[in-house]
Amino acid sequence: MAIDRLDGRLIVLLAREPRIGVLEASRRLGVARGTVQARLDRLQSNGVIRGFGPDVDPAALGYPVTAFATLEIKQGQGVDVRAHLSSVPEVLELHTTTGHGDMLCRLVARSNADLQRVIDLVLGFDGIVRASTAIVMENPVPLRIIPLIEQAAEDTA
Amino acid sequence: MAIDRLDGRLIVLLAREPRIGVLEASRRLGVARGTVQARLDRLQSNGVIRGFGPDVDPAALGYPVTAFATLEIKQGQGVDVRAHLSSVPEVLELHTTTGHGDMLCRLVARSNADLQRVIDLVLGFDGIVRASTAIVMENPVPLRIIPLIEQAAEDTA
DNA sequence: GATCCCCTGGTCAATCTGACCACCCGGACG
DNA sequence: CGTCCGGGTGGTCAGATTGACCAGGGGATC
Numbered sequence: 068m069a070i071d072r073l074d075g076r077l078i079v080l081l082a083r084e085p086r087i088g089v090l091e092a093s094r095r096l097g098v099a100r101g102t103v104q105a106r107l108d109r110l111q112s113n114g115v116i117r118g119f120g121p122d123v124d125p126a127a128l129g130y131p132v133t134a135f136a137t138l139e140i141k142q143g144q145g146v147d148v149r150a151h152l153s154s155v156p157e158v159l160e161l162h163t164t165t166g167h168g169d170m171l172c173r174l175v176a177r178s179n180a181d182l183q184r185v186i187d188l189v190l191g192f193d194g195i196v197r198a199s200t201a202i203v204m205e206n207p208v209p210l211r212i213i214p215l216i217e218q219a220a221e222d223t224a
Numbered sequence: 225m226a227i228d229r230l231d232g233r234l235i236v237l238l239a240r241e242p243r244i245g246v247l248e249a250s251r252r253l254g255v256a257r258g259t260v261q262a263r264l265d266r267l268q269s270n271g272v273i274r275g276f277g278p279d280v281d282p283a284a285l286g287y288p289v290t291a292f293a294t295l296e297i298k299q300g301q302g303v304d305v306r307a308h309l310s311s312v313p314e315v316l317e318l319h320t321t322t323g324h325g326d327m328l329c330r331l332v333a334r335s336n337a338d339l340q341r342v343i344d345l346v347l348g349f350d351g352i353v354r355a356s357t358a359i360v361m362e363n364p365v366p367l368r369i370i371p372l373i374e375q376a377a378e379d380t381a
Numbered sequence: 382g383a384t385c386c387c388c389t390g391g392t393c394a395a396t397c398t399g400a401c402c403a404c405c406c407g408g409a410c411g
Numbered sequence: 412c413g414t415c416c417g418g419g420t421g422g423t424c425a426g427a428t429t430g431a432c433c434a435g436g437g438g439a440t441c
Contacts, residue, residue: 085276204320
């Protein structure tokens with residue numbers, strides 16, 4: 068979808084200060100409130116903005132350990148493995164990929180020791196041939212979207 | 225932090241229906257509005273809920289291709305590599321990890337062809353010895369937090 | 382038994398929302 | 412050249428929500 072500079076500024080503004088309402092946003096952006104409302108509606112129906120769900124920190128919840136596991140799947144077991152993995156709460160996301168592994172998943176655990184339990188849970192399923200796990204030490208760039216927004220806004224404009 | 229069942233239900237409710245306000249949430253949960261307000265305040269100051277930023281879909285922005293790159297870094301170049309990667313908008317997150325690679329990053333691109341440009345951008349920096357990229361085909365489990373919340377709420381309770 | 386913390390149920394003024402409206406502008410088009 | 416149309420502007424409106432209070436009730440703890 069076309070994201071112009073105003074859309075970009077609006078999203079960035081919302082990302083930086085989620086609490087501000089439509090009215091305040093319109094003041095900051097120097098446009099009429101109706102404009103901001105219309106843009107927001109459009110961005111949401113476009114699917115550019117999926118929603119404003121709470122941003123939960125697993126670490127604060129007691130799951131400070133993050134790891135990525137690359138899984139190799141037995142031919143034809145894909146569907147079952149997905150179902151299995153999606154039933155494990157500690158699996159935060161799962162992707163099927165090209166390359167060495169067949170799937171990549173993000174895990175969290177209460178501790179390094181607890182990670183063993185989680186990995187056992189994940190692997191305790193027929194259909195997974197091999198797994199290799201990388202524990203996250205630092206997170207120099209936390210999941211972000213602002214720079215991409217800004218680039219998209221520039222590109223379109 | 226301690227997350228009891230009420231906190232859990234509150235977060236899940238907010239995650240499912242971000243639009244509802246404190247008042248409606250209190251009705252749904254069957255507690256007083258002040259209680260919900262107090263819980264929310266606590267969760268936010270605890271850092272359990274980081275905020276309510278817009279949930280932006282890179283695909284809808286024109287970046288439908290996602291990939292994960294495992295990077296191997298030349299000894300002592302870590303800091304510079306991080307700075308370099310954080311300057312690339314298409315790098316959505318970056319982790320330092322144990323295991324085969326030294327870093328893992330999530331990339332997006334406008335197309336498979338464009339991914340080449342992004343990878344060249346990422347690798348166009350002295351200090352990265354080797355990189356292996358896995359393109360995401362499907363995303364059977366999109367980044368989620370609800371199941372973990374529910375488990376954490378039960379564990380504490 | 383006394384104390385403390387949390388939740389309850391109520392009120393209040395201030396604010397924001399979502400919905401309208403008439404009007405104006407620039408670009409596209411016949 | 413004139414017209415149409417989408418988008419932005421500035422304004423109003425009633426209704427809903429927020430954030431701030433308060434006194435009181437329980438339950439848990441010591």
